[in-house]
Amino acid sequence: MQPDQLTASNLSPLTPAYDSILTLAPYQTGKPIEELTREYGVSDVVKLASNENPMGCSPRVTLAITEQLGQLSRYPDGNGYYLKQALADFNDVKVEQITLGNGSDDLLDILARSFVGADDAIVYSQYAFVVYSMLAKMQGAMDVEVPAHRFGHDLKAMSQAVQDNPNTKIVFIANPNNPTGAQLEQKELRQFVASVPSSVLVVLDEAYIEYSPESNNRALLDEFDNVIIVRTFSKAYGLAGLRVGYALSSVAVAELLNRIRQPFNVSRVGLAAAAAALADQDFIEKTRQMNDEQMRWLEKQFDTLGLGFVKSHANFIMVEVQVEMEDITAASIHQALLEQGVIVRPLGAYGLPNWLRITVGVAEDNLRLIDTLRSILSED
Known part of the structure; x- marks a missing residue:
């Protein structure tokens, strides 16, 4: 048997085609509502993590x-x-x-x-x-x-x-x-x-x-x-x-x-x-109008809370959570929101550990988000 054949025969069936595959981490999706319910027993959940249309579909x-x-x-x-x-x-x-x-x-x-x-x-x-x-x-x-x-x-x-x-x-x-x-x-x-x-x-x-x-x-x-x-x-x-x-x-x-x-x-x-x-492009137009209105409302609320954000042209907004107290981080705010039934997206995987990505919801969902966020920040 030739040396190269010996090498091939010793390869594990789990050896990937490229070594770079071993450096991959599984893609982290937004936490499903069902998973949050199982973990924290929260029944009234608002999901603002995956940029889904809160109005549903046509x-x-x-x-x-x-x-x-x-x-x-x-x-x-x-x-x-x-x-x-x-x-x-x-x-x-x-x-x-x-x-x-x-x-x-x-x-x-x-x-x-x-x-x-x-x-x-x-x-x-x-x-x-x-x-x-x-x-x-x-x-x-x-x-x-x-x-x-x-x-x-x-x-x-x-x-x-x-x-x-x-x-x-x-x-x-x-x-x-x-x-x-x-x-x-x-x-x-x-x-x-x-x-x-x-x-x-x-x-x-x-x-x-x-x-x-x-x-x-x-x-x-x-x-x-x-x-x-x-x-x-x-x-x-x-x-x-x-x-x-x-x-x-x-x-x-x-x-x-x-x-x-x-x-x-x-x-x-x-x-x-x-x-x-x-x-049904009428539905798309209604979706866009709702998103624009709620985006402007959310921007005002983040300004009031003293939170920075990046001007967004989509149906989500990236918010900076930078509080002077060392124990308050984007990760801790994310966790506190989860425990109160509000799902948003932390951005540590993107190299943005101080930021959260928040989907623009309908008015009721956005009000729940802001009230919960205000409560968490005031407690700390």
């Missing part, structure tokens, strides 16, 4: 789901014909430019698996969606984190990072950004795309686009073949529990993505629900 969605209940034994349309046609009309693109996903996370994963190898690099911003770094590690690739500017993307520095790393395959840009809520102007984003080689894919993660229509960079698809836009039905459309997302790209990129995509990655119920949700 009534049209409920009807569409009901109509599918008699067909659950049947596989969905693997091509998603009707949803893709609706998305093509809505976004003024060809059907062939669309790829469907099991949520936008699925599409980000498909992109990485389609284009990134172990000798390649992924560029992203500090304080951006943690999944970007995870994807690089999953592929055994180099992850290049560019320092943020005022909690947002520093596009000049990111362009330089691409130049410094000629093996860059993908640049991920979240706009508006999660978890900071920062937004990029269309002009500067176009300049950035024009500055990078056409061989580098620029992935615009527009998960919160419905809350910030001015962040819509659909026009870039007509000018640049290396731009990919990824969106989701999990946020404003209120379908987080069904997991439906989509990507807009050139026909050539979509053709490759659909080779990697699992054939039934969106369920029958998800396809029908997403099509119904897309058709």
Whole structure:
């Protein structure tokens, strides 16, 4: 037996494809309401941790789901014909430019698996969606984190990072950004795309686009073949529990993505629900109006409480908890809120240990949050 064969035979079946996978920590989701109830026995829970739509979803969605209940034994349309046609009309693109996903996370994963190898690099911003770094590690690739500017993307520095790393395959840009809520102007984003080689894919993660229509960079698809836009039905459309997302790209990129995509990655119920949700733009407008009103109210309350925050263009706001007393930290405030039935998101995993990300809820939920927060701060 040859030495290299001996080495291979001694490998554990649990040896990952890349050592970088061992450095990954499981993604931490927002604490489920059921889990909080089990842990603390709290029955009246307000969840403001996962940027879900507190208004739920369009009534049209409920009807569409009901109509599918008699067909659950049947596989969905693997091509998603009707949803893709609706998305093509809505976004003024060809059907062939669309790829469907099991949520936008699925599409980000498909992109990485389609284009990134172990000798390649992924560029992203500090304080951006943690999944970007995870994807690089999953592929055994180099992850290049560019320092943020005022909690947002520093596009000049990111362009330089691409130049410094000629093996860059993908640049991920979240706009508006999660978890900071920062937004990029269309002009500067176009300049950035024009500055990078056409061989580098620029992935615009527009998960919160419905809350910030001015962040819509659909026009870039007509000018640049290396731009990919990824969106989701999990946020404003209120379908987080069904997991439906989509990507807009050139026909050539979509053709490759659909080779990697699992054939039934969106369920029958998800396809029908997403099509119904897309058709009800009145619901989206009401959602946006409610979010804008409640965001302004929350900003005033945080000012009154003496808490700093970052101006957000999404449906969440990042709040700084910095109190002079050493025993009061964002972690301790988070824990105290949990014990009183209010779930928010700590940001230690993002390198922001003094900050909490708080979803904008309906008026009743926001009042509960502020009253609870005020009580906790006054006690300390």
